[in-house]
Amino acid sequence: MSGGRRRRAGGAPPRADGPGGTVFVVSAPSGAGKTTLCKRLLGEVEGLDFSVSFTTRAPRAGERRGVDYHFVDRREFDRRRRRGELVEWAVVNGGLYGTSAEALREAAARGRDILLDIDTQGAANVRRLVPGSVLIFILPPSRKALRDRLLKRGSEGAEALERRLGLARGEVEKAHLYDYVIINDALEDAYDQLRAIVTATRCRRERQGRRLASIVGEFAGRR
Secondary structure, eight states: OOOEEEEEEOSOOOOOSGGGOOEEEEEOOTTSSHHHHHHHHHHHSTTEEEOOEEEOSOOOTTOOBTTTEEEOOHHHHHHHHHTTOEEEEEEETTEEEEEEHHHHHHHHHTTOEEEEEOOHHHHHHHHHHOTTOEEEEEEOSOHHHHHHHHHHHSOOOHHHHHHHHHHHHHHHTTGGGSSEEEEOSSHHHHHHHHHHHHHHHHTSGGGGHHHHHHHHHHHTTOO
C-alpha cells in the first residue's frame, strides 16, 4: 500500500533475525512492479510468509479475504489498534491499514521469514521496532516509465494519475533510507535481485549460528 498520510506504531516488536527468521519490508511507488515481484517471490521461495494487513476499505475485484487483506470495519480496527495488536498503522486515501504484531511473532516462532508490503512511513516504523529487519525499495527506471506503466493499467483517470505520481515523488525521495534498492527496468533481473537479497540474508552469520557452532565444535574435536 502507498500514500499513507499518518502512521503510528504499537505492540511488542517481534524478533527480527536469528533462528526466528527475518522481517523483509518491500516498498515502492504504485506501478513500480512491487506486487508482481512479491507474489512471485512468495510462490517460489520456501519458508517465507506474507503479512496480511488489516484494512477498513472495501474489497476490490479479485481480492480475497484473509489472503490479500483482512477486511474489518472501523470499530474492529480501532479495537486492535488500542490493544497494541498492530505493529504499525496508517490512513491511506481515507482507509485504515495496519500490520499485525501477532502475525509477525507467530512467523518468527515457527522459524519463518515474513514479507511486509508497506509504504515508506510504515517501513520506518518497522525499522525502529525491529532493528534487524531488511528494507528493500523497488524503483522504476524513470518517472516516464512509471507514468507509462500506470497509464497501461487503464484504471487511472488524469487526476488520479497525477496524484499517484505526486505521491511517488515523496516515496522515491526516501529510497536512500533502505538497505537495498532494486531498479525494476527488466522484471526478470529485478526478481533475481530480490531473491538474491533473501538468499544472502539467510546466509548471514547470525542466521547460521547454531549450525556454525556445531561445525566449528566438530572441527575443534568437541564432538
